[in-house]
Amino acid sequence: MLATETVENYLKAIYLVQREAAAGEAPMGKIAAALGVTAGTATSMVKKLVAARLARHERFGGVRLTAKGTRAALDILRRHRLVETFLVDTLGLDWSVVHDEAERLEHAISPMVLDALDRHLGRPAFDPHGDPIPRADGALQESEAMPMSELGAGDGARLVRVLDQRGDSLRFLRASGLKVGATLRVVAIEPGAGVMRIRPDGGTVVSMSTTAASRVLVRPLRGRS
Amino acid sequence: MLATETVENYLKAIYLVQREAAAGEAPMGKIAAALGVTAGTATSMVKKLVAARLARHERFGGVRLTAKGTRAALDILRRHRLVETFLVDTLGLDWSVVHDEAERLEHAISPMVLDALDRHLGRPAFDPHGDPIPRADGALQESEAMPMSELGAGDGARLVRVLDQRGDSLRFLRASGLKVGATLRVVAIEPGAGVMRIRPDGGTVVSMSTTAASRVLVRPLRGRS
DNA sequence: TACTAAAGTTTGATTACTCAAACTCATGGT
């Protein structure tokens, strides 16, 4: 742990914002919002990251992690996702609560504990939300998937990942039978209302906004209905 | 977590020093030493604990936890010892390394995770070192035991607890076959050299200083050799 | 092109924790 807990949180936040952003650069405001701090605070912390060669940044521009910063971010992400997997698989907690728990635990896991955890869990490749777990060497393979919102009426698909970490979203999905690995079918789409109707295999039809559906990633099934 | 991580560390340290001390009061210097800070730092932190009604203290006197402070300390101790138990029983780490790991993890464990951990471990009463684990309601029952240094030559006993958390002490004990639950016999005592010779059941004789032996707690066996 | 709104930065202050060093108190040995 060369970095302080705060620095670790900044690195992870910048990494994730950067992945999302078009230009591959993280806007300062997004970083601040992700961390729940003011823009001024984020600006001064980023200066420290730049001084530590973890990020690059020029005045009024975006923030970009260096190779060193990216490596550190992936290491934190690995700890976060392995902890989430442990909390669900070993301790039996619900997938809607583990994100916040992991947000604190990720900073207290030493390399030794991390490796023991990884072995205990059988070296998993994905966390409970379908997020890929970076390997110890920093390798990260994103799974091939498309937003559920891009499916057409009648299409079948397998749910492979949920990007939204908000507890109520995850509780809604679980209650609907929409968990990672489940297969489902699009019953109908109402573009005017911005709503799609989904039927999970062996469940009842549920309505979701296309916005919410765009944060659920699926892999289409070859079989047509 | 009403308290900060630092405050949690102070509460636990004061609790343990207080248990050790004769007068039931923790001297400021011992607290500082236990936490690795200067006496001045400890003095000012104790002022904060007093302001928060977690401890009582008068100038140049000892420190004593209030009921509220004791309750908080026991809660932290519970987290610490359950985490140690998890690291040994579930992850298979050696008992000589888990103390330091738990020192950090104890602050990141929420009540929900703690309870899930407790259930997963089968609600253990003792940690890997034989230290009693406080119950969720704060109840703590010390086990009946005496220092191994008080045994006489020829006495048999069962090892029930190791007070010393130092890594090399624990590694020595494990390498000698002296683990919690093991039975042993005192082969000889050399008061002049301050050394006792111990034979663990099914092991070979080892020599230990009486000082080291006084930190190993045992329960005598009724059978004589 | 000129102006304004949004985004980002700077400044000055605050809280939490820490140390070094100067200082004060308690006490036990002569």
Added chain:
DNA sequence: ACCATGAGTTTGAGTAATCAAACTTTAGTA
């Protein structure tokens, strides 16, 4: 009774992280 020594306290300063509010820049819009 004295007072040296060790234990404890206070003071002044520094680091890390944060906010509010004043300020600057950028990038549209008009």
